[in-house]
Amino acid sequence: MDIRVEKTRQSIINAFIELRSHRELERITIKELCEKARINKSTFYSHYQDIYHLSDTLETEVVVSIMENLSHPEKVLEDTADFSRELFMGFLAKDALIGILFSGSRSKCLVQKIEIALKELVFGAYPQYRENRDINIMLTYILYGCYYAFYENRKYGDVPVLSSITELTGETAAAALKMVNK
Structure with a gap:
């Protein structure tokens, strides 16, 4: 360029x-x-095109850069607790920028963009699950639950909240995958 x-x-x-x-x-x-x-x-x-296009472009770049820096994205369903810990650490590393870009009317856009990127990652590694209703529901359920649980409970400290969330995420995903694979 x-x-x-x-x-x-x-x-x-x-x-x-x-x-x-x-x-x-x-x-x-x-x-x-x-x-x-x-x-x-x-x-x-x-x-x-306009100020919204600029904002959307920067928001997407932040999410993509975090997803690209995951060391083992294929572990998303194998070791969900470890994967979610690494994902949250990526977001914490860009916390200040995320706080600026996704504030106000754009606050709900972060979790939506994460969901899109996460599903692309999962279905890239596990294409057989792309049209699986239960896997799609599980991913949305876990992601939105983790996201809001984290941001609503940061007052307890990022590390303890992250520890609880990743443990719960691992257990929830394992139970959900058992149900899906019956």
């Missing part, structure tokens, strides 16, 4: 994150973003 294009893109991203850290997505204008990034509006539009 052309270095100038990459620098412009990085300038747009930095300006967006700075603005987003103080304001709701809906309150950020292209005009102020371009002023902060020191670019023309036409330059912005050569990279992104």
Whole structure:
């Protein structure tokens, strides 16, 4: 990629994150973003369709980067507790950025994007389960349960909450897989 294009893109991203850290997505204008990034509006539009496209692109990049850094994604159904621990550690490593990008009206988008990425990962490793209703339900159930349990209970400390959630996830997944494989 052309270095100038990459620098412009990085300038747009930095300006967006700075603005987003103080304001709701809906309150950020292209005009102020371009002023902060020191670019023309036409330059912005050569990279992104609108502010929502920019936000969605960055959100997706965060989720994809976490999923790509999992050391053994094939363990998702074999050792669900270990997999979920590694997944949560990946999200904790990007906690500040996640807190900015997925705040306000975008808060529910994180778990939705994780679900899409997780199912792609699972069905890439286990294509025979792609159309299996029970596996799809199990993945959604565990993911949404873990996600909300973690974020609602962080006041108890990330490490103890993570420990409880990963243990419960492992037991829940094992029981669900037994039921599915009957």
